[in-house]
Amino acid sequence: MLAFSEKTEAQFQELVARYPEDQRQAALLPTLWLAQEEWGWLSPETMRYVAQRIGVTPAHVLGVATFYTMFLTEKPGEHLLEVCTSVSCCMTGGRETLRSLCDKLGIEPGQTTPDGKFTVRAAECLGSCDTSPMMQVDNDAYVENLNEEKLVALISELSDKPWGTRTKLASFTAAGDRRL
Amino acid sequence: MAFQKVVSRHFDVPNAHDIAVYESLGGYQAARKALAMEPGAIIEEVKTSGLRGRGGAGFPAGMKWSFIPKDSPKPKYLVVNSDESEPGTFKDRKLIECDPHSLIEGVIISCFAFGSHQAYIYIRGEFNQQRIHLNDAIQQAYDKGYLGDNVFGTGYTIHLSTHRGAGAYICGEETALLESLEGKKGQPRLKPPFPATHGLFQSPTVVNNVETIATVPWIIANGGAAYAAMGTEKAKGTRLMSVSGHINKPGVYEIEMGMPFKDFLAENLGGVWKGRTLKAVIPGGSSCPILTAEEAMNLTLDPEAIAAIGSMAGSGGMMVIDDQTCMVDLLEDLTHFYAHESCGQCTPCREGTDWLYKIIRRIESGRGTAQDLDDILDIADNMEGKTICALAAAATMPTRSYIKKFRDEFVAHFEHRGCPYKQAKVPAGAGA
Numbered sequence: 015m016l017a018f019s020e021k022t023e024a025q026f027q028e029l030v031a032r033y034p035e036d037q038r039q040a041a042l043l044p045t046l047w048l049a050q051e052e053w054g055w056l057s058p059e060t061m062r063y064v065a066q067r068i069g070v071t072p073a074h075v076l077g078v079a080t081f082y083t084m085f086l087t088e089k090p091g092e093h094l095l096e097v098c099t100s101v102s103c104c105m106t107g108g109r110e111t112l113r114s115l116c117d118k119l120g121i122e123p124g125q126t127t128p129d130g131k132f133t134v135r136a137a138e139c140l141g142s143c144d145t146s147p148m149m150q151v152d153n154d155a156y157v158e159n160l161n162e163e164k165l166v167a168l169i170s171e172l173s174d175k176p177w178g179t180r181t182k183l184a185s186f187t188a189a190g191d192r193r194l
Numbered sequence: 195m196a197f198q199k200v201v202s203r204h205f206d207v208p209n210a211h212d213i214a215v216y217e218s219l220g221g222y223q224a225a226r227k228a229l230a231m232e233p234g235a236i237i238e239e240v241k242t243s244g245l246r247g248r249g250g251a252g253f254p255a256g257m258k259w260s261f262i263p264k265d266s267p268k269p270k271y272l273v274v275n276s277d278e279s280e281p282g283t284f285k286d287r288k289l290i291e292c293d294p295h296s297l298i299e300g301v302i303i304s305c306f307a308f309g310s311h312q313a314y315i316y317i318r319g320e321f322n323q324q325r326i327h328l329n330d331a332i333q334q335a336y337d338k339g340y341l342g343d344n345v346f347g348t349g350y351t352i353h354l355s356t357h358r359g360a361g362a363y364i365c366g367e368e369t370a371l372l373e374s375l376e377g378k379k380g381q382p383r384l385k386p387p388f389p390a391t392h393g394l395f396q397s398p399t400v401v402n403n404v405e406t407i408a409t410v411p412w413i414i415a416n417g418g419a420a421y422a423a424m425g426t427e428k429a430k431g432t433r434l435m436s437v438s439g440h441i442n443k444p445g446v447y448e449i450e451m452g453m454p455f456k457d458f459l460a461e462n463l464g465g466v467w468k469g470r471t472l473k474a475v476i477p478g479g480s481s482c483p484i485l486t487a488e489e490a491m492n493l494t495l496d497p498e499a500i501a502a503i504g505s506m507a508g509s510g511g512m513m514v515i516d517d518q519t520c521m522v523d524l525l526e527d528l529t530h531f532y533a534h535e536s537c538g539q540c541t542p543c544r545e546g547t548d549w550l551y552k553i554i555r556r557i558e559s560g561r562g563t564a565q566d567l568d569d570i571l572d573i574a575d576n577m578e579g580k581t582i583c584a585l586a587a588a589a590t591m592p593t594r595s596y597i598k599k600f601r602d603e604f605v606a607h608f609e610h611r612g613c614p615y616k617q618a619k620v621p622a623g624a625g626a
């Protein structure tokens with residue numbers, strides 16, 4: 015039987031308290047996030063566990079999880095690379111960047127490398143149109159103003175990082191990219 | 195009154211996201227002032243300012259708040275829409291990154307104005323770093339006693355937390371957002387009833403955009419009249435524009451309502467990139483009908499002027515397009531977006547957006563015929579006004595405008611049996 019780690023359990027309790035007591039279901043999306051960050055993706059077993067913790071049916075959880083693109087109901091590679099190809103990025107090199115990334119990894123968009131390291135997908139507008147071409151890494155960090163050099167450096171930097179290392183992309187938060 | 199920056203006034207101040215810096219700039223004084231006011235007087239001040247929603251629909255903010263029933267026994271909610279997924283739009287992200295406390299201060303004032311004790315900021319799942327950043331700012335406000343059970347020592351309670359979405363454009367539509375917040379698929383609700391009476395958890399709810407709420411502290415500090423003194427007769431004040439595409443200086447700019455596009459392009463945006471010529475402009479996000487260069491160059495940037503030539507000010511997501519761009523290719527990418535993002539509840543939208551995309555892809559690949567254009571317009575007729583939410587129209591309206599204004603490019607695709615501009619190496623949305 016699955017169970018959240020102690021740290022995640024504490025976050026879960028804090029989360030549930032944000033919503034009215036009789037509206038526990040409101041915590042579903044945030045709880046799916048906790049589960050996905052804990053186990054890397056949402057397996058059927060994970061979704062059953064979340065259903066039980068929230069008090070909804072597993073079918074409801076499956077319906078919700080598959081509705082949203084960021085919830086991964088199939089096991090992805092260790093790193094998820096999503097290049098924006100929406101309108102503005104499409105005008106400024108997004109598709110070419112996606113192509114180049116795929117060529118470097120020897121896969122097509124939507125696929126995972128044979129070593130299970132990288133999954134590449136096209137994304138819809140990520141709200142970073144002014145720093146196109148850009149991509150999101152592991153549902154987290156944005157890597158912006160991409161060029162060939164950066165793609166190569168990114169692949170090599172990520173190659174050494176196992177799944178779950180919160181992507182602090184040292185080389186990409188440097189000057190020139192937007193800082194927080 | 196001469197133009198001055200309102201919501202972007204702290205964008206260039208280093209570390210304005212830190213509460214100490216924010217307060218040194220006069221931050222949280224407006225909230226203190228507001229909490230000493232009559233709630234009704236706050237709403238009046240916002241009405242006087244003429245502030246309209248910045249999420250796309252442009253509904254007057256003060257009026258929206260006044261629809262919240264005063265005598266309801268149910269709790270009232272404020273939900274801030276930070277889903278920001280309309281292609282071409284990234285202003286709310288910038289605001290959260292640079293000046294999160296102005297949003298939090300706006301939340302405090304707004305909640306007090308219409309009697310809410312609980313607010314949620316629904317933030318798109320992709321903005322994970324921004325969410326963490328915003329959570330830090332919220333924690334600072336709690337630590338100072340500006341949020342919690344005794345806001346500024348007044349005894350008034352306001353709780354605020356972020357709520358992370360998970361990747362769905364449709365969750366920007368306010369009722370889909372509420373469904374999503376309730377732990378369901380983000381599928382829009384039939385209206386009426388409206389969120390003002392049956393919103394989050396079937397309780398009275400105000401949904402406002404990030405920029406709308408972040409403008410409120412300035413209005414309370416400086417007075418609604420000072421805000422209304424900027425802009426045009428009908429469109430008051432200033433707004434943020436997210437500008438991207440083929441320009442030299444993409445980014446977020448605050449402009450006074452009614453600024454001529456021509457000046458904006460030359461003075462702020464540094465002109466069209468690579469020394470090329472302007473071909474077209476999408477004025478307010480991908481859902482807005484496209485403008486030709488000529489239309490754009492004669493335009494002033496305010497909702498009325500943009501509506502007068504058949505487009506929309508929308509979310510302020512402006513995309514500038516140069517003369518080397520294939521409009522059919524661009525439309526293929528655009529229709530792919532709507533086909534991908536339709537929530538699937540309404541048959542005309544679910545099927546229609548997909549047909550539009552497939553037909554336009556066929557034209558782009560050189561296998562289209564003149565009949566296709568008639569079919570597209572016929573499909574559009576059968577989508578508009580026949581669906582639960584505005585996503586269907588958000589796909590058909592731009593589609594119509596591309597065909598109307600750049601018909602010769604579609605015809606060229608039929609004649610050349612392919613794309614005369616063909617440079618694209620990957621079909622739109624492959625692998626999405």
Ligand SMILES: Cc1cc2nc3c(=O)[nH]c(=O)nc-3n(C[C@H](O)[C@H](O)[C@H](O)COP(=O)(O)O)c2cc1C
Pocket residue numbers: 246247248249250251252253275276277278279280363364365366367368369401402403404406407583584585588
């Ligand atoms: C398909 C669709 C997507 C939308 N996306 C957003 C969005 O990302 N952000 C936003 O603030 N409003 C969005 N809206 C508008 C909201 O429904 C709503 O009008 C707005 O959040 C109200 O806030 P405002 O009055 O402050 O603008 C969208 C509407 C539709 C139909």
Ligand code: SF4
Pocket residue numbers: 364381382535536537538539540541543544581582583584585586
């Ligand atoms: S119009 Fe489209 S997106 Fe809106 S509710 Fe209907 S199917 Fe969903």
Ligand code: FES
Pocket residue numbers: 098099100101102103104108138139140141142143144146281282283
């Ligand atoms: S179109 Fe790519 S980030 Fe907006």
